[in-house]
Amino acid sequence: MADTEAPKTTTIDADENSPVEEVRLTVSTTDDPSLPVWTFRMWFLGILSCVILSFLNTFFNYRTEPLIISMISVQVATLPIGRFMAAVLPSKEFNVLGFGFSFNPGPFNMKEHVLISIFANAGSAFGSGSAYAVGIVNIIRAFYHRKISFIASWILVITTQVLGYGWAGVLRKYVVDPAQMWWPSSLVQVSLFRALHETDESSSRMTRAKFFIIALICSFSWYIIPGYLFTTLSSLSILCLVFPKSITAQQIGSGMKGLGLLSFTADWSVIASYLGSPLVTPFFAIVNVYIGFVSIMYILIPIAYWGFNTYMAKTFPIFSSHLFDKHGQTYNVSAIVNQDFEIDMPQYENIGQIHMSMFFALTYGIGFAAVVSTLTHVALFNGREIMNQYRASTKSKMDIHTKLMKKYKDIPNWWFYLLVSASFVLSLVLCIFMRDEVQMPWWGLVLSCIMAFAFTLPISVITATTNQTPGLNIITEYFMGVIYPGRPIANVTFKTYGYISMTQAISFLNDFKLGHYMKIPPRSMFLVQFIGTIVAGTVNISVAWWLLNTVENICQDHLLPPGSPWTCPGDRVFYDASVIWGLVGPKRIFGSLGPYGALNWFFLGGFLGPVVIYLIHKAFPKQKWIKYINLPVILGSCAMMPPATAVNYNSWVFTGTIFNFFVLKYRKNWWQKYNYVLSAALDAGLAFMGILLYFSLSMWDVGLSWWGTQGEHCPLATCPMAKGVAADGCPII
Numbered sequence: 001m002a003d004t005e006a007p008k009t010t011t012i013d014a015d016e017n018s019p020v021e022e023v024r025l026t027v028s029t030t031d032d033p034s035l036p037v038w039t040f041r042m043w044f045l046g047i048l049s050c051v052i053l054s055f056l057n058t059f060f061n062y063r064t065e066p067l068i069i070s071m072i073s074v075q076v077a078t079l080p081i082g083r084f085m086a087a088v089l090p091s092k093e094f095n096v097l098g099f100g101f102s103f104n105p106g107p108f109n110m111k112e113h114v115l116i117s118i119f120a121n122a123g124s125a126f127g128s129g130s131a132y133a134v135g136i137v138n139i140i141r142a143f144y145h146r147k148i149s150f151i152a153s154w155i156l157v158i159t160t161q162v163l164g165y166g167w168a169g170v171l172r173k174y175v176v177d178p179a180q181m182w183w184p185s186s187l188v189q190v191s192l193f194r195a196l197h198e199t200d201e202s203s204s205r206m207t208r209a210k211f212f213i214i215a216l217i218c219s220f221s222w223y224i225i226p227g228y229l230f231t232t233l234s235s236l237s238i239l240c241l242v243f244p245k246s247i248t249a250q251q252i253g254s255g256m257k258g259l260g261l262l263s264f265t266a267d268w269s270v271i272a273s274y275l276g277s278p279l280v281t282p283f284f285a286i287v288n289v290y291i292g293f294v295s296i297m298y299i300l301i302p303i304a305y306w307g308f309n310t311y312m313a314k315t316f317p318i319f320s321s322h323l324f325d326k327h328g329q330t331y332n333v334s335a336i337v338n339q340d341f342e343i344d345m346p347q348y349e350n351i352g353q354i355h356m357s358m359f360f361a362l363t364y365g366i367g368f369a370a371v372v373s374t375l376t377h378v379a380l381f382n383g384r385e386i387m388n389q390y391r392a393s394t395k396s397k398m399d400i401h402t403k404l405m406k407k408y409k410d411i412p413n414w415w416f417y418l419l420v421s422a423s424f425v426l427s428l429v430l431c432i433f434m435r436d437e438v439q440m441p442w443w444g445l446v447l448s449c450i451m452a453f454a455f456t457l458p459i460s461v462i463t464a465t466t467n468q469t470p471g472l473n474i475i476t477e478y479f480m481g482v483i484y485p486g487r488p489i490a491n492v493t494f495k496t497y498g499y500i501s502m503t504q505a506i507s508f509l510n511d512f513k514l515g516h517y518m519k520i521p522p523r524s525m526f527l528v529q530f531i532g533t534i535v536a537g538t539v540n541i542s543v544a545w546w547l548l549n550t551v552e553n554i555c556q557d558h559l560l561p562p563g564s565p566w567t568c569p570g571d572r573v574f575y576d577a578s579v580i581w582g583l584v585g586p587k588r589i590f591g592s593l594g595p596y597g598a599l600n601w602f603f604l605g606g607f608l609g610p611v612v613i614y615l616i617h618k619a620f621p622k623q624k625w626i627k628y629i630n631l632p633v634i635l636g637s638c639a640m641m642p643p644a645t646a647v648n649y650n651s652w653v654f655t656g657t658i659f660n661f662f663v664l665k666y667r668k669n670w671w672q673k674y675n676y677v678l679s680a681a682l683d684a685g686l687a688f689m690g691i692l693l694y695f696s697l698s699m700w701d702v703g704l705s706w707w708g709t710q711g712e713h714c715p716l717a718t719c720p721m722a723k724g725v726a727a728d729g730c731p732i733i
Contacts, residue, residue, distance in 0.1 A: 016400045020182040023401075023517075026190050031404045031519040035112075036105045038524065041085050042112045046119030049074045050532050053120045054539035056687045058130040059694075062138075062547055062554060063565040065234065065269040065648075067690070069683050071121040072192065072280055076680035078116050079196050080209035082108035110197045114518045115528050117189075118511050122532025131540040132500045133157045135574040136438075136492050141548050142555035142568065143575040144488070145334075146341060150545060152434045157537045159427045160496050164505030165530065166420020167453050168512075169411065171460060171505075176512045179399035181464040183513040188280075190517050192676055208677050215678050219268065219685025226267035227686075228693050230708040231563050234270050235647045237263040240714040247716045247730075251318045254717035258319055259297055260646025263712070268682045269690070271651045274644035278656030279679035283664070286656040288630060292637025293649045296366065305358045306721075311595060313358035314721040320357040321573050321642035323580075328725040330558075331355075333579055341439065343486040343583050353595055354584055360576075363641060364590075365599040367474050369606030370635035377610040377632050378462050401516060408521040415526065424449065427497070439490035440497075444480065448498035451476065456505045463506055464513070472499040481581040491582025492574065504533075550699075563709050565698075569643030606635070 018024050053069050060067040089104035137153045140146050175181045196208070226233040239253025239262050255263030265271060271278065278286065304310040305318050315328040323331040331354055338344040356364075398406070424445075431442045455472060463469045476498035480491045508529060515525040547566075553559040555568035580589050588594045609631045617626040641649070664671045697703065707713075719730035726732055 016398075016403065018179050018182070018399050018401065020179065022184065022187055023179070023182050026187045026194075027401065027517045028194065029400045029404075031407070033407055033519075035109045037111045037115055037521060039105055039112055040089070040103045041082055041108060042115050042119075045078050045082060045085075046116045046528065046532070047535060049078060049116060049120035050122065050535050051539055054130070054536040055543055056691070058134065058540045058543040059547070060269075060687070060690065061130045061134075061570060062551075062568050063269075063690075064567045064569060065267065065273040065565075066570060067269045067273050067683065067686060068276060069687055070276060070280075071117050071189070072277070072676055073680040073683045074120040075113070075117050075189070075192055075196065076208070076212060076677050077684060079108075079113065080212070082113060082116070083209075110193055111518065111520055113197070114193060114515065114520055115524060118515070118525065119528050119532040121511070122529050122536055130544075131157045131161055131537050132503075133160045133496050134540050134544045135571055136489065136496060137541065137544055138548070138555065138568065138571040139492070139575040139578055140437075140489060142571065144337065144341070148437045149434070150541070152430060152437045153541050153545070154538065155426055155430045155434075156438065156493070156496075157541045158534065159423050159430065160500045161504055161533050161537050162530070163420065163423040163427065163449070163497070164452065164456070164501035164503070165508050165533075166416045166423065167456055168460075168505035168508040169416030169419070169526075170413065171457055172411075172509065172512060174457065175460045175464050175509055176516055177398075177402050177405075179402065181461065181513070183464045183510055186510055186514040186517060189514050193518065195672070195676075208673065211674050212677050212681050215681035216685045216688075219682045220689045221685075223268070223686045223689040224693065226265075227269075227690060228697065229704065232708045232710065232712060233265065234267040235263055235265055235645075235712040237712050237714050239263075240712065240717070244713075245716070247719045247721060247733075250714045250717040251719075251721075254319075254712060254714035255647025255650070256645050256712055257317065257714060257717035258646065259301070260650050263647050263650070265647055265651045268686050270648060271655050272683065274640045274648050275652045277679040277683065278652045279659050279675055279682075281656055281660065283657065283660040285633075286653055286660065288633040289637040290649075290653045292634035293653075295634065296362070296638050297646060297649075300362060301359055304362065309722075310358060311361055312355070312722070315725055316355060316357045316720055317718040318357065318721075319359045319642075319645070320718060321360055321569070321576060322357070323576055324355045324357075326352050326355060328720045328722065328727060333583070337488075337583065341487070341489065343585075348584070348588075354580065354589060355595065360642060361596055361599065363638060364596070365602040366635050366638065368599065368602040369609070370632055370639065371471065371474055372603050372606035373609050373635055374632040376607050377630065380610055380614040381627065382462075382465065401519075404519055405516055405522070409523055411522050411526050419530070437489075438493045439487045440493040441484075441490075444484065444490060444494050445497060448476065448480075448494050449501065451479070451498045452502040452505070456502050459502065460506050460509055463510070469503075469506060472502055477577060477581040478586055481586040485585030485587065486583065488578035488582035492578045495581075561703075563711050573643050606631075609635075 017029070018027070053074065056067075056069050060069075086104060086106070086108040091102060091104040091106075093102045095101070133156045136156060137148055140148045235255040237250070237253040237255055237258075237260075239249045243249035243253075251258045252261050253263060254260065255265070275281075275289075301318070305313045312326075315326075316324050323333065325331050332351065335351060336344050336348045338347075427445050428442055430438060431440050431445045435441065451472070459469060473495055476495040477491055480494040484490055484494075511529060512522075512525060515522070547554060551566050554566045555571055557564075557567045557572075560566060580586070585591075586594075590596050590599055613626065613629050613631060617623075620626060638644075638649075659671070659675060663675070703709070715729055716731075719727055721733065723733050
């Protein structure tokens, strides 16, 4: 049956059309203000989707392969449900307090659908899954084995998620209303909404809804094999099986602890975790990521490890997110933390400096370069364009989309002022009256907010015009580590307020641009974002609290049984960052007192790299391919490693190439109709089976123990190559 929302056409003046071609080709220039948005269907499906997504993303965040259920999954899954509700709910109108109300005001429309999707995605910045601040609670309880109250945890999560909304609202007129601020990522969502609602499926042999159900059942049924019966299929290395006694072969072949050559997976959670679904990532982006991955993983790492033994690399595993002492043993962090939850300097001097695996150290250096190169690249290749667009945005007439949005009541600025004031006051209460739990003084909160606010406008403009978002995480933790060292939780709290409040502000603005293109009433957008964030944050911390109290030895990979999924790889990296930047401090790691001072040269390399590419481009202007060398993308390709591993990247690239190159090229009609649907169904089927397995088996310690459930069988991949270094389960060379 064809959707009631058929595509419309209209004639508009040339100067009213968008100046951006991609927007002209993608976004409808019509609107129907009579379409209802405050419907029972929107509230019911929106809140339900928000709760389910928040639960699932937090639940899976603790697992070795943390699946992220994205907004696209909600877009696809709620469409048939919304249409079903429109078909069966009573259409009778009721009178409630003088207002007319109906459970079924008409066909399920696109505006309801947009609000449902934004509702579900409200709690995570750019689809990142669980609230970032939950990581602070995890490392306090699971890694440092200290206490934090639930109320302090809740305030930390909610305020860091909401704080950025206030100043984002003030900046809307600069980065949402102007046509030149076009937010490229929002066009993907616009395209999908229009494809779902404006396509006539009456002549199709199989509707999207039917295909979704079939694919979901298949995904649900299959996951019991890699998720429970044969978990080795999550990462199976051929080299480890062929060379069971070779350290080098297993370092090269292990997909989880090595370079991942000839390793493969049959587990969708491995393919889609960390990098998201490869089915919704454009092929050119996949190629850029893989170029960076290959350059780092298969060129730089082998040269640094086997070639030059850089930073005593062979004393430690080739790929690990753990911290080590100079003898190659896991660093006893607990021994250098005193009763006041600060660094114990005599103990630190006794144990010695902290060391990292070659890969972990190199990823920090590359992270330094990536942050600076993004700013340099954008300034050189996009700077003039951004400035011209920004100047034009302050002078040009309204385009058709802004003109259509003027029909709706705008959001009063005092809503945003009240929101930012309330969030800031609540944050002050946390930092003053619960300082013993979060360590950060009130002036740290003020500094983090100033830093976040100062960066929000320029980075919003960069994101709105180039689709690149420089992160503040390294900058914030480096800054706080220098001025307030020795306190790990203060450092990550400062980072979260400074980095995530800015990221949430940009996410809020990005959603507002989506609503702008889809002609959603601004007040509806604001309330859905705000309520969704509160609901999602509450569910995030509640699920985290439940798992931390019920899963024995959660996040302690050395205490968990082999093959246990509760290893918390993301939180392990977050914990290590708190030790490096907060407890020990950058001066004793990357400064004059540390072993990794040379990594600071990556800042200079990140600055000069785009300059060199830009000069070459100017010297050879006819070579058009030069300007497509995007150093920030190449350097940032491994930003998720660790905790992501080689098998995640290889399987992601392989799957993405199949669907977004071969299928798109040779079966375009199939791809247009079913590609996004398949991605959502794979996510949903895996999530439902994962939850079922946990509540029916794992929660009651009902497991299998045989060769196929003992991991990837690469025990030697974590062994050092240096002579005379002893490690558990490793032969001494």
